[in-house]
Every structure is written in C-alpha cells, then in structure tokens.
Amino acid sequence: MEDHDFRLNIVVVGLGLIGSSFAMALKKLKPKNIWGIDKDKDTVDIALSKNIIDKGFTSERYILKTADITVIALYPENTVEFVKENIKNFKKNSIIIDVSGIKSKVVEDINSFLPEDLEFIGTHPMAGRENRGVKYARDDIFNGTNYVITPSCRNKEKNLDLIESIAKKIGFKNVVYTSPKEHDDMIAFTSQMPHVLAAALIDSITDESDVNLFIGGSFKDVTRVALINPELWAELFTVNSDALIGKIEKFEESLDRIRTAVKLKDRQTLCAIFKDVTYKRKQIF
Amino acid sequence: MEDHDFRLNIVVVGLGLIGSSFAMALKKLKPKNIWGIDKDKDTVDIALSKNIIDKGFTSERYILKTADITVIALYPENTVEFVKENIKNFKKNSIIIDVSGIKSKVVEDINSFLPEDLEFIGTHPMAGRENRGVKYARDDIFNGTNYVITPSCRNKEKNLDLIESIAKKIGFKNVVYTSPKEHDDMIAFTSQMPHVLAAALIDSITDESDVNLFIGGSFKDVTRVALINPELWAELFTVNSDALIGKIEKFEESLDRIRTAVKLKDRQTLCAIFKDVTYKRKQIF
Structure with a gap:
C-alpha cells in the first residue's frame, strides 16, 4: 500500500451518528480541514461546539469546490439526490464516497450521471447504534469493525487504496472488497x-x-x-x-x-x- | 414477610452452571450446611475445591434425610425422575424446589406422586449463560434477574414465603408468582x-x-x-x-x-x- 498524504480537505455531508462519528475519527488523519454540511442548523452548531468539524454549513455548497474527498452520510436515496443536485459543485478529480447500508442502487444510479472527472466509491462502515444524532457521536465506534468497499469499474486503484488507508487509520479492523451486488x-x-x-x-x-x-x-x-x-x-x-x-x-x-x-x-x-x-x-x- | 431462620441444611442436586451458582449464592444466607450431589465425580471435586459446597456426593442419597430444602437443578424430566426415585429419602415436611425452564409438566408430575408430608415448589431463576458447568459458577449471576415461583394448591403460604425470602437474599431483583401454565x-x-x-x-x-x-x-x-x-x-x-x-x-x-x-x-x-x-x-x- 502506498504512503498517502492525508493533508486533504474533507467534507462530511449529513452529521447524523455515522457522519459525525466519521468526521471525528477522520481527525486522526490530521487532514488539512474537516468541514460539515447538515440541513439542520442545531446539528451543525453541536458539531462545531463539540469540535467535530472545523467549519459547518447548512446550505452553502461552494465548500464542495475545495474538497478533495466528500463523504456523504445520508440515507441511500438522498445520497444519490445530493450528488445529482451538486454535480457541478464538486472539485474536479475529487473523490466522493458514501456510507449507506445498501450499495447496488446507489453505485449504479450515481455512476449513470457522474462525469468522467469525478469518482464515486461506495463504502459501508459496519457500525451502528440504537442512538441517533450528533449528540451520540464518538470517534471510536468504528474500532474493530468491518469496512466494506464496493468498487465499480470506474474506480482507480490509487483512489481505492487511499480510501482503504484512511479506513485503517481511523480504526476499522477489516477492509473488505466486494461487488455492490454481493x-x-x-x-x-x-x-x-x-x-x-x-x-x-x-x-x-x-x-x-x-x-x-x-x-x-x-x-x-x-x-x-x-x-x-x-x-x-x-x-x-x-x-x-x-x-x-x-x-x-x-x-x-x-x-x-x-x-x-x-x-x-x-x-x-x-x-x-x-x-x-x-x-x-x-x-x- | 416473616423473619426467617436461615440456619437450614440445604442440598443442591445437579452441580451444573445453575445448580453450582445457586449453591454459591445460597452461602449469603449463612445456612447451617450446603451439600451437593452430582453424578459426576470430577464436578463434585471441583465444587468442593472451589468451596461451593461443604460436602459432596455422587450417589449417596442418605444426605437428603437431613435436608430442610432440596434444590434440584437437573433437566425437567430428570427432576421428576430424581424425586420419584428418592421419594423415601427426603426428610419429612421438608421442601423440594426445582429450577428448570418449564413448569406445568414438572409440577403436575411430581405432585401426582408426592406424599402429603413433602412439599414441592416449582421455581425458575431467569438467568442463563452460554457457558456450561461448575467451572463457570458465580454467586452473582442471579443479581438483578427475575425469579419466577409457580405455586400449586399444595403449597403452604409460609413455605412460599421462605423461598421468596431466600430468592431476595441471594440477589434476585423480582420475585414473580404465576401459575405453571401461565x-x-x-x-x-x-x-x-x-x-x-x-x-x-x-x-x-x-x-x-x-x-x-x-x-x-x-x-x-x-x-x-x-x-x-x-x-x-x-x-x-x-x-x-x-x-x-x-x-x-x-x-x-x-x-x-x-x-x-x-x-x-x-x-x-x-x-x-x-x-x-x-x-x-x-x-x-
């Protein structure tokens, strides 16, 4: 595996339990910036006050223009919708990943309209809790759990490798590659x-x-x-x-x-x- | 509830996880003696070496003659069989309880042949573990759990009351009375x-x-x-x-x-x- 430079700008979209916990865990990489987007202002404020994100936004999407990696932590259909709506807002040659619990539909739908200069990687961190929301965010909920990556033919080796490195750094025990259908x-x-x-x-x-x-x-x-x-x-x-x-x-x-x-x-x-x-x-x- | 004298002789029959844990927990009562019967000699030896019982037996049943309470911790059908086989060995006016997970058949079968001068009380401590055997015995596995007593018309109020007092003393959170069928x-x-x-x-x-x-x-x-x-x-x-x-x-x-x-x-x-x-x-x- 390559030695990666983690000094990246990362945006997490959706600061629910998984999104905000992911943002917290990502701090272990010492990235350049971690920003957050959530439509709920209170959620953004909590994430800021808990120091989970460096900057937070409810609707301003210009921030995506400077993001090397966008992590979308929304429900599956909202994930597809968010990418579609912001198709012109993402930084060229940046990586978009999602963390939703089903993959075929998300990967297929997004790839059907994604331009050549953007890359989408479907992933599924296998950690969940009964409690919902940013209030319950913890940077250790992924420790010892499985991280599934479901590559498509559009994904470049070096980008998959970068995401795998990040997953290992933030605590996942196993990184598993499989097709979206499997x-x-x-x-x-x-x-x-x-x-x-x-x-x-x-x-x-x-x-x-x-x-x-x-x-x-x-x-x-x-x-x-x-x-x-x-x-x-x-x-x-x-x-x-x-x-x-x-x-x-x-x-x-x-x-x-x-x-x-x-x-x-x-x-x-x-x-x-x-x-x-x-x-x-x-x-x- | 009456103030009970716990200076009793108690025999536990079957030193599996539940039987031996029960014996350990019973020590909290400071009874006169706690004896154990198990057909497996190694089990008896372990129970003795762990100080779970004061004396242990594999087949000698004369010890039942001096027991005020006999706790049978065998599978349901073996429970019925044990009482039947030892019907002449129990002390007169003593109490026999069981701890098996089903009650109608056990209570009905035993009461069908039990003489008037013996009393059987069906009980179910709602604690279980994946691990089996005396090796895993602990005196705290009943802490905070439910203890179900399924009285029959043959049971005397004072004896039910004694068993309830014992259950409370050894750590059960709730003592629940219900019919065997319910x-x-x-x-x-x-x-x-x-x-x-x-x-x-x-x-x-x-x-x-x-x-x-x-x-x-x-x-x-x-x-x-x-x-x-x-x-x-x-x-x-x-x-x-x-x-x-x-x-x-x-x-x-x-x-x-x-x-x-x-x-x-x-x-x-x-x-x-x-x-x-x-x-x-x-x-x-």
Missing part, C-alpha cells in the same frame, strides 16, 4: 435479517404488560435491534427487496423444520439441528 | 422464541465462509443464543410444544406482514410497523 446479498442476511426478526418478534406480542417479568438475557439481546430507525430501515428493506426476500424465504424453511419438529415432539431432529447450529455459529466468530 | 406460555415467548429464531437464522446459512466479514453488532446479538445446549433445549421445546407452537405461529403472521411489505416495496407499511415495534420495545424495558 454486498447487498450478504447484508440482507447479516444486517437486515436480524432487524426483520427482532421487529417481527416484538410485533407478534399481543399484550406486553407483563412480558418484562419473564425476561432473561436472550430476549434482550434478540430484540435490541427492534429499536429501529423507521424511515431509514423502511428504505433499506425496500431498496434491497429482492435479496432480502430470498433470505426471509430461506429463514422460513429453517423455521418450518424447527416448528415441525416441535409439533411432532421430535427431540432427535431438534437436537441434531441445535448441534449443527452451535457448530456453525462457532465457525462464524 | 409461566410456560410466557416463557415460550420470552425465552424459547429467541432461541428458535437464532437457531433458524443460523440454520438458514448456506455458506458461512465469508459471513464474518459482513457482520455488525446486530447479527452478533441476535445469534448469541444459537450457542445452545442441544439436549436441554430439545427437551424444553418438546415438553412445552403447545405453547411454543402458538408463539411460532403468531411470529409467522408478523413475519408474513413484513415479507409482504418488503415484496411490494410498501415503505409506508414498513415504517408504520417499525414505529409501532420501537414503541412496544420501549414499553417492555
């Missing part, structure tokens, strides 16, 4: 399915009044991610509809095997499934 | 369903080789309980078959609503479900 397929399973199951389990409660008296650790763990950001996840699920439906159907087959064994009181089959599952789970981590 | 119904949801979902999710993986590269916190949380004790949970699921099937079917209805909305890319319905689910989850904790 990313969306994997993420449907590892990230979207846990949210589907937690939501469906909570949704299936008919009377929650006494539930808390019968709760051990397992219920708490499994349903933590039912504290979901409704708009974001509704978008993520529907944009990744095909991949997610495939995972739900596979899950239903497995659930069906277990349900049938429970119904038939078939202890041997259950025992075999649980042994296999414990083994598989240990293989993963 | 317990099994609630537990099917709060404890068994998280295990069903984690197992089915892991079971639905077709190729686990790269999964770990795409994992964030949610997958880890949801699948922790897939590290399951196969024999125990196969027994718990099949003995509580009817209640569990009901919960699985309710879950499937909720999953179906989500699946249909994802398929139709119906963002509004998903958003409404997620809002409702986030609200409900917050109500519970």
Whole structure:
C-alpha cells in the first residue's frame, strides 16, 4: 500500500451518528480541514461546539469546490439526490464516497450521471447504534469493525487504496472488497435479517404488560435491534427487496423444520439441528 | 414477610452452571450446611475445591434425610425422575424446589406422586449463560434477574414465603408468582422464541465462509443464543410444544406482514410497523 498524504480537505455531508462519528475519527488523519454540511442548523452548531468539524454549513455548497474527498452520510436515496443536485459543485478529480447500508442502487444510479472527472466509491462502515444524532457521536465506534468497499469499474486503484488507508487509520479492523451486488446479498442476511426478526418478534406480542417479568438475557439481546430507525430501515428493506426476500424465504424453511419438529415432539431432529447450529455459529466468530 | 431462620441444611442436586451458582449464592444466607450431589465425580471435586459446597456426593442419597430444602437443578424430566426415585429419602415436611425452564409438566408430575408430608415448589431463576458447568459458577449471576415461583394448591403460604425470602437474599431483583401454565406460555415467548429464531437464522446459512466479514453488532446479538445446549433445549421445546407452537405461529403472521411489505416495496407499511415495534420495545424495558 502506498504512503498517502492525508493533508486533504474533507467534507462530511449529513452529521447524523455515522457522519459525525466519521468526521471525528477522520481527525486522526490530521487532514488539512474537516468541514460539515447538515440541513439542520442545531446539528451543525453541536458539531462545531463539540469540535467535530472545523467549519459547518447548512446550505452553502461552494465548500464542495475545495474538497478533495466528500463523504456523504445520508440515507441511500438522498445520497444519490445530493450528488445529482451538486454535480457541478464538486472539485474536479475529487473523490466522493458514501456510507449507506445498501450499495447496488446507489453505485449504479450515481455512476449513470457522474462525469468522467469525478469518482464515486461506495463504502459501508459496519457500525451502528440504537442512538441517533450528533449528540451520540464518538470517534471510536468504528474500532474493530468491518469496512466494506464496493468498487465499480470506474474506480482507480490509487483512489481505492487511499480510501482503504484512511479506513485503517481511523480504526476499522477489516477492509473488505466486494461487488455492490454481493454486498447487498450478504447484508440482507447479516444486517437486515436480524432487524426483520427482532421487529417481527416484538410485533407478534399481543399484550406486553407483563412480558418484562419473564425476561432473561436472550430476549434482550434478540430484540435490541427492534429499536429501529423507521424511515431509514423502511428504505433499506425496500431498496434491497429482492435479496432480502430470498433470505426471509430461506429463514422460513429453517423455521418450518424447527416448528415441525416441535409439533411432532421430535427431540432427535431438534437436537441434531441445535448441534449443527452451535457448530456453525462457532465457525462464524 | 416473616423473619426467617436461615440456619437450614440445604442440598443442591445437579452441580451444573445453575445448580453450582445457586449453591454459591445460597452461602449469603449463612445456612447451617450446603451439600451437593452430582453424578459426576470430577464436578463434585471441583465444587468442593472451589468451596461451593461443604460436602459432596455422587450417589449417596442418605444426605437428603437431613435436608430442610432440596434444590434440584437437573433437566425437567430428570427432576421428576430424581424425586420419584428418592421419594423415601427426603426428610419429612421438608421442601423440594426445582429450577428448570418449564413448569406445568414438572409440577403436575411430581405432585401426582408426592406424599402429603413433602412439599414441592416449582421455581425458575431467569438467568442463563452460554457457558456450561461448575467451572463457570458465580454467586452473582442471579443479581438483578427475575425469579419466577409457580405455586400449586399444595403449597403452604409460609413455605412460599421462605423461598421468596431466600430468592431476595441471594440477589434476585423480582420475585414473580404465576401459575405453571401461565409461566410456560410466557416463557415460550420470552425465552424459547429467541432461541428458535437464532437457531433458524443460523440454520438458514448456506455458506458461512465469508459471513464474518459482513457482520455488525446486530447479527452478533441476535445469534448469541444459537450457542445452545442441544439436549436441554430439545427437551424444553418438546415438553412445552403447545405453547411454543402458538408463539411460532403468531411470529409467522408478523413475519408474513413484513415479507409482504418488503415484496411490494410498501415503505409506508414498513415504517408504520417499525414505529409501532420501537414503541412496544420501549414499553417492555
């Protein structure tokens, strides 16, 4: 990997939890400047007062003209929209990256209208929290987590290499390269399915009044991610509809095997499934 | 609540994680003696060397004759069997409690053959760990957790009161009274369903080789309980078959609503479900 010069101007667009945490972590690079854009004035003020960004803006986009890297930390469709609206505002030969949870649609849509002298790299920092907003920003939420980069044929080796170097510097444990399609397929399973199951389990409660008296650790763990950001996840699920439906159907087959064994009181089959599952789970981590 | 004299002889039968942790926690009462029975000699030796019990036995059951309270920490069917086999060994007017995860069958079966001068109280300490065995015993695993007591018409008020006092003394946060049937119904949801979902999710993986590269916190949380004790949970699921099937079917209805909305890319319905689910989850904790 090359030795990179990190004395860059970086703009982070969208100062939610991920955007503002990313901005904080980017300070480790000692870049020339870190600027922030967020449509909410209070958010910008908090980011400034917490010293997360050097300068902040709500609508002035001229700042993009001097940015070597623009990090867009918006919902997927807003990401595409932001690039489209500002297509004339970006600095020539600069890099735009995003951090959204689905990649095929974002990468394809943006590349369809991006001029030759701009480069878009789709990335996904695999860190999330139940808490939202700049208030909860921390520079260590990426420590030890995975950073997925989904290159397209438009990406130059040296630019991918620069983004990888930055990711390593700011704390990510693994940088993983995969195609946007493969990313969306994997993420449907590892990230979207846990949210589907937690939501469906909570949704299936008919009377929650006494539930808390019968709760051990397992219920708490499994349903933590039912504290979901409704708009974001509704978008993520529907944009990744095909991949997610495939995972739900596979899950239903497995659930069906277990349900049938429970119904038939078939202890041997259950025992075999649980042994296999414990083994598989240990293989993963 | 009465002021109880805890200078009692207590025997714990089955020195697995829960039994041996229970024995450790019971020391806080300063009882006269805490003895342990486990069929595995090594387990007894470890319990003795860790000072978890004052005396240990593998098969000698005469010790039951002097026990004021016998705590049975075996799997449900072994619990019933142990009481049956030792029906003549228990001290007259002593109390037998169990700690297994299902209650209707255990309470009914034992009461069907228990003589008038013995009393059985079904209880369920709602604490579990992925790790098994006396090696992992700790006297604080019950701190802050729920202790469910499922009285039958055979139980005397003063004996229930004694067990409740003991539970409070050893660290449980809430002591909850409910019928065995209601317990099994609630537990099917709060404890068994998280295990069903984690197992089915892991079971639905077709190729686990790269999964770990795409994992964030949610997958880890949801699948922790897939590290399951196969024999125990196969027994718990099949003995509580009817209640569990009901919960699985309710879950499937909720999953179906989500699946249909994802398929139709119906963002509004998903958003409404997620809002409702986030609200409900917050109500519970």
